[in-house]
Amino acid sequence: MRAVMVANPKGGAGKTTLATNLAGYFANEGKNVTLCDLDRQQSSLRWLAFRDPELPSITGYFNGNQMLINLPQEPDWVVLDAPAGFQGYKLNDYLRAVDRVLIPIVPSIFDMAATEDFLNTLRQDLSGRMAKIGIVAMRIDPRTRAANMLEEFLRHFDIPIVAYLRNTQNYVNVAAGGQTIFDPPRARNKRDIEQWQNLHKWILKK
Ligand SMILES: Nc1ncnc2c1ncn2[C@@H]1O[C@H](COP(=O)(O)OP(=O)(O)OP(=O)(O)O)[C@@H](O)[C@H]1O
Ligand SMILES: [Mg+2]
Numbered sequence: 001m002r003a004v005m006v007a008n009p010k011g012g013a014g015k016t017t018l019a020t021n022l023a024g025y026f027a028n029e030g031k032n033v034t035l036c037d038l039d040r041q042q043s044s045l046r047w048l049a050f051r052d053p054e055l056p057s058i059t060g061y062f063n064g065n066q067m068l069i070n071l072p073q074e075p076d077w078v079v080l081d082a083p084a085g086f087q088g089y090k091l092n093d094y095l096r097a098v099d100r101v102l103i104p105i106v107p108s109i110f111d112m113a114a115t116e117d118f119l120n121t122l123r124q125d126l127s128g129r130m131a132k133i134g135i136v137a138m139r140i141d142p143r144t145r146a147a148n149m150l151e152e153f154l155r156h157f158d159i160p161i162v163a164y165l166r167n168t169q170n171y172v173n174v175a176a177g178g179q180t181i182f183d184p185p186r187a188r189n190k191r192d193i194e195q196w197q198n199l200h201k202w203i204l205k206k
Contacts, residue, residue: 021181
């Protein structure tokens with residue numbers, strides 16, 4: 001079993017969007033995947049309830065009691081969707097239990113400021129193991145000033161940007177039906193699927 005946690009204490013950064021789509025990617029690759037919802041709002045599990053049983057299956061798992069790290073060991077992959085405000089010792093324990101941490105950031109000064117403390121904490125807690133953390137620039141066009149601002153901001157932290165995902169209703173539309181951009185029919189999401197390629201490679205790297 002390998003585990004990927006999607007986390008950022010800033011609300012609305014795109015954690016659930018990333019976590020559900022990543023789970024959908026693994027499912028469409030024929031992997032046995034569990035989506036572990038750490039959020040009391042249970043957005044991921046609500047989404048899963050809408051998923052057509054004919055689609056590649058994703059197992060849901062709720063761990064709103066985040067005090068106990070209790071990851072299922074049977075699946076090939078566990079994807080964890082952390083809640084807004086997730087930090088402190090609970091976060092620390094989870095950081096040690098997972099193989100990768102994905103941090104979605106929207107490139108606005110408000111979001112970057114709110115994420116800065118979190119990145120500093122990660123730097124202290126994971127010193128020497130920063131390789132396991134990757135940023136996902138959310139709702140962004142890589143050629144814009146916003147992208148430059150984000151790259152400049154991240155230079156202090158030495159954390160790689162593993163994907164730039166554009167702002168598109170495709171994510172909103174698929175989510176409404178319990179789907180992901182990786183579920184068939186894929187043609188209409190082709191541009192977005194391409195934007196995930198580097199992220200997949202980074203996750204799969206041993
Ligand atoms: N790339 C994108 N393009 C367009 N809309 C997006 C994109 N990514 C996320 N969104 C939308 O932004 C909103 C917030 O995303 P999401 O719920 O994934 O954030 P979150 O970090 O899980 O929020 P919370 O902190 O409340 O758990 C949602 O309405 C989602 O559909
Ligand atoms: Mg969420």
